Amino acid sequence: MLTVYGDNRSGNCLKVKWLLDLMRLDYQWIETDVTSGATRSEAFLALNPAGQTPTVVLEDGRPLAQSNALLLYFGEGSRFVPAGPYDRARMMEWLFWEQYSHEPYIAVVRFQRAIAGRSADQIEPRLMERGHAALARMEQALEGRDWLVGEAPTLADLSLVAYTRVAPEGDFDLTRYPNIVAWVARTEAAFGIS
Amino acid sequence: MLTVYGDNRSGNCLKVKWLLDLMRLDYQWIETDVTSGATRSEAFLALNPAGQTPTVVLEDGRPLAQSNALLLYFGEGSRFVPAGPYDRARMMEWLFWEQYSHEPYIAVVRFQRAIAGRSADQIEPRLMERGHAALARMEQALEGRDWLVGEAPTLADLSLVAYTRVAPEGDFDLTRYPNIVAWVARTEAAFGIS
CATH class of the missing domain: 3.40.30.10 (Glutaredoxin)
Incomplete structure (x- = not known):
C-alpha cells in the first residue's frame, strides 16, 4: 500500500x-x-x-x-492529462506557474493568517499584491472558459484549486473574481472535493 | 520557425x-x-x-x-527524459523543486548582485540562507552520483545547472560544494553548454 x-x-x-x-x-x-x-x-x-x-x-x-x-x-494516463502535446504543455505551464507565482503568495498568506495566527497588519503587503496578481491572471484566463486548459478538467485545475478555494482564509476576497468563484465550484464538483 | x-x-x-x-x-x-x-x-x-x-x-x-x-x-521523447515512470517522476520532482526552492534564492540573488548592481549588504540574509540550503541539498543528492536522476543526464540536470553555474555571481561560493562543481562541469559537457 x-x-x-x-x-x-x-x-x-x-x-x-x-x-x-x-x-x-x-x-x-x-x-x-x-x-x-x-x-x-x-x-x-x-x-x-x-x-x-x-x-x-x-x-x-x-x-x-x-x-x-x-x-x-x-x-498519467487518466482523463485529467490531455492527450495532445500542446494542451499537455499548457497544463505543465500552469503547474509550474502554480508553484512559482501562486502558492508562494496565496498559500503563504493563508498559512500565516489561518494557521500561524498572524493578524492582517503582520502580513507583508508585497505578498498580498502578488497574490492578487495571481488571482487576476486566473480570472482573465477563465474569461469565457470552464477550465484552465482545453475543454475538460485537468491536473492544472486540480492543482490550482487547492489553495485558491481557501484564499479567503488569507483575506483574499474572491467575490472580486467571479470567474474564479464559478470555476472553484465547477472544479470541486469535477474532482469530488467537499 | x-x-x-x-x-x-x-x-x-x-x-x-x-x-x-x-x-x-x-x-x-x-x-x-x-x-x-x-x-x-x-x-x-x-x-x-x-x-x-x-x-x-x-x-x-x-x-x-x-x-x-x-x-x-x-x-519529450529525447534521451533526456527517462522512460521509466519512477525516474520520470523523480525528474519532475527536481523540476518543481528548482522553481520553488532554488530559483527564488540562487537566481534572485544573482540577479540583484550581477544585473541590478546591488552590494552584498543589500541582499536579504534569508535569501542567502535558503540559497545555501538548496545547494546543500544538491550536494547531498550528488554524493556518489553523476546525475540527479538515474545513470544519465536528464532535463533535471539541464534545468538545475542553468542558475547553479552562475551562483558565484550571487556570491554563493561553490568551492564549498565539490560534488556540485564536478556535476556542473559534467552537465555543461553533456549538454554542450559553453
Missing part, C-alpha cells in the same frame, strides 16, 4: 489526496504536522531531504515528493 | 536555448530585456499574461511559457 505523509491543512497535500481518492488507490495517510518539526526528523529527511510534505512512499519503498510531480505520476 | 522571447542573462531562458540548440531545432531569438519593461507591453502580455520570459511562439502561432514546461515539451 502507498503511504502518504501529509498535513491535512495543506493544499499541496490535499491535492494529492483528492486524486488518490478519485482514482480509488489505497493509501495510508500519516498526518504530519509541518509546524511540529515532524518534517525535520532524521527519518523524514531520509525519505525527503527537502523536508516537505507531501511525501509519498510507494509500495516498493521508494519515496517521491513535490505535489505536482505526484499529481503527474498518479494522474 | 519557432520564436523565442528570451533574455540571454536569464538561466530560465538559456536552458530552453541550450535544449533547442542541442536538438538542432530552428528558432528566431528575440532578445527581451526583462528590466526594460518589454515583458509588460500589451503585445507581450497577449502572448504570455504572466509577463515572463522565456515565452515561445510555436510554428502555428500558439504561445507557450514556463521554462521547465518548455523543456518538457521540446525534450
Whole structure:
C-alpha cells in the first residue's frame, strides 16, 4: 500500500489526496504536522531531504515528493492529462506557474493568517499584491472558459484549486473574481472535493 | 520557425536555448530585456499574461511559457527524459523543486548582485540562507552520483545547472560544494553548454 505523509491543512497535500481518492488507490495517510518539526526528523529527511510534505512512499519503498510531480505520476494516463502535446504543455505551464507565482503568495498568506495566527497588519503587503496578481491572471484566463486548459478538467485545475478555494482564509476576497468563484465550484464538483 | 522571447542573462531562458540548440531545432531569438519593461507591453502580455520570459511562439502561432514546461515539451521523447515512470517522476520532482526552492534564492540573488548592481549588504540574509540550503541539498543528492536522476543526464540536470553555474555571481561560493562543481562541469559537457 502507498503511504502518504501529509498535513491535512495543506493544499499541496490535499491535492494529492483528492486524486488518490478519485482514482480509488489505497493509501495510508500519516498526518504530519509541518509546524511540529515532524518534517525535520532524521527519518523524514531520509525519505525527503527537502523536508516537505507531501511525501509519498510507494509500495516498493521508494519515496517521491513535490505535489505536482505526484499529481503527474498518479494522474498519467487518466482523463485529467490531455492527450495532445500542446494542451499537455499548457497544463505543465500552469503547474509550474502554480508553484512559482501562486502558492508562494496565496498559500503563504493563508498559512500565516489561518494557521500561524498572524493578524492582517503582520502580513507583508508585497505578498498580498502578488497574490492578487495571481488571482487576476486566473480570472482573465477563465474569461469565457470552464477550465484552465482545453475543454475538460485537468491536473492544472486540480492543482490550482487547492489553495485558491481557501484564499479567503488569507483575506483574499474572491467575490472580486467571479470567474474564479464559478470555476472553484465547477472544479470541486469535477474532482469530488467537499 | 519557432520564436523565442528570451533574455540571454536569464538561466530560465538559456536552458530552453541550450535544449533547442542541442536538438538542432530552428528558432528566431528575440532578445527581451526583462528590466526594460518589454515583458509588460500589451503585445507581450497577449502572448504570455504572466509577463515572463522565456515565452515561445510555436510554428502555428500558439504561445507557450514556463521554462521547465518548455523543456518538457521540446525534450519529450529525447534521451533526456527517462522512460521509466519512477525516474520520470523523480525528474519532475527536481523540476518543481528548482522553481520553488532554488530559483527564488540562487537566481534572485544573482540577479540583484550581477544585473541590478546591488552590494552584498543589500541582499536579504534569508535569501542567502535558503540559497545555501538548496545547494546543500544538491550536494547531498550528488554524493556518489553523476546525475540527479538515474545513470544519465536528464532535463533535471539541464534545468538545475542553468542558475547553479552562475551562483558565484550571487556570491554563493561553490568551492564549498565539490560534488556540485564536478556535476556542473559534467552537465555543461553533456549538454554542450559553453
